[in-house]
Amino acid sequence: MRAAEAETLTPGVGPSGLATISPMDSPVLPEVQAAFDRERSDARARPPADAAAFRTQTISMYGRLAALQADAIARTRVEFACKRGCSYCCHLRVEIRPHEAFALAHYIATKFDAGHRARMLRRIEENRQRIAPLSPQAHVRAGIACALLDEHGACTAYEARPAACRKYHSMSVDVCRNAFNDTEAPLTGEIEHEDVRLAGNAVALGFAKGLEDAGYDIALYELHDALHRALTDPRSERRYRRGKRAFVKQPGDATASR
Numbered sequence: 103m104r105a106a107e108a109e110t111l112t113p114g115v116g117p118s119g120l121a122t123i124s125p126m127d128s129p130v131l132p133e134v135q136a137a138f139d140r141e142r143s144d145a146r147a148r149p150p151a152d153a154a155a156f157r158t159q160t161i162s163m164y165g166r167l168a169a170l171q172a173d174a175i176a177r178t179r180v181e182f183a184c185k186r187g188c189s190y191c192c193h194l195r196v197e198i199r200p201h202e203a204f205a206l207a208h209y210i211a212t213k214f215d216a217g218h219r220a221r222m223l224r225r226i227e228e229n230r231q232r233i234a235p236l237s238p239q240a241h242v243r244a245g246i247a248c249a250l251l252d253e254h255g256a257c258t259a260y261e262a263r264p265a266a267c268r269k270y271h272s273m274s275v276d277v278c279r280n281a282f283n284d285t286e287a288p289l290t291g292e293i294e295h296e297d298v299r300l301a302g303n304a305v306a307l308g309f310a311k312g313l314e315d316a317g318y319d320i321a322l323y324e325l326h327d328a329l330h331r332a333l334t335d336p337r338s339e340r341r342y343r344r345g346k347r348a349f350v351k352q353p354g355d356a357t358a359s360r
């Protein structure tokens with residue numbers, strides 16, 4: 103992950119308080135750089151052959167992301183405040199890439215029963231309509247609960263949740279709570295540990311860059327919008343597989359595509 107090609111993906115926090123892609127300003131450890139390079143060259147050399155392989159490789163990448171972050175956590179001995187049922191971060195803006203949207207959509211399509219699926223689609227569409235008029239900056243602090251969040255504060259698609267959710271962590275529940283309760287106040291206080299954040303980015307971003315090298319769209323899209331399109335428009339996956347932009351506005355479509 104050299105400076106020119108490195109990015110940071112931090113939903114809801116960071117200098118602008120926004121999920122961003124920007125040049126990374128931190129040096130990375132050799133093993134983190136090696137993980138990025140390996141992910142990139144593997145994905146470039148062996149891009150998935152079909153839709154099922156895309157999903158399998160995406161979920162498998164999530165496992166490597168968790169492992170590298172676990173190494174960083176063990177090395178730094180950092181303690182996190184995150185606990186099951188604490189869901190402040192699930193009210194932030196989340197941005198995902200097409201390969202993640204298709205994996206998440208497939209999980210919903212195959213693991214949820216018909217009633218659950220229909221209710222979920224309605225919630226996703228409601229959120230999509232609420233988010234459409236907001237700028238990304240306004241959405242970050244709008245306090246809109248993710249459609250996949252259940253009443254106990256748990257993710258209903260935990261096994262297929264995107265990289266942004268997997269990477270995100272907090273060292274202080276007070277910082278998260280304050281940001282949630284006072285959406286006007288500037289974000290202050292330390293949330294993520296830099297080494298852990300960089301480890302997560304190395305895997306997710308390396309994999310994405312390899313797919314980009316192989317000719318696939320790796321743009322970031324707002325979660326609800328991407329998920330709704332992945333669930334309801336089969337043309338999106340076909341477009342993606344042909345190397346085109348996965349999610350595009352259709353005539354008469356008022357919602358944002360990013």
Ligand code: SF4
Pocket residue numbers: 191192193196248249250251252256257258259260263264267
């Ligand atoms: S996908 Fe799951 S983990 Fe991510 S914001 Fe939504 S509910 Fe939270």
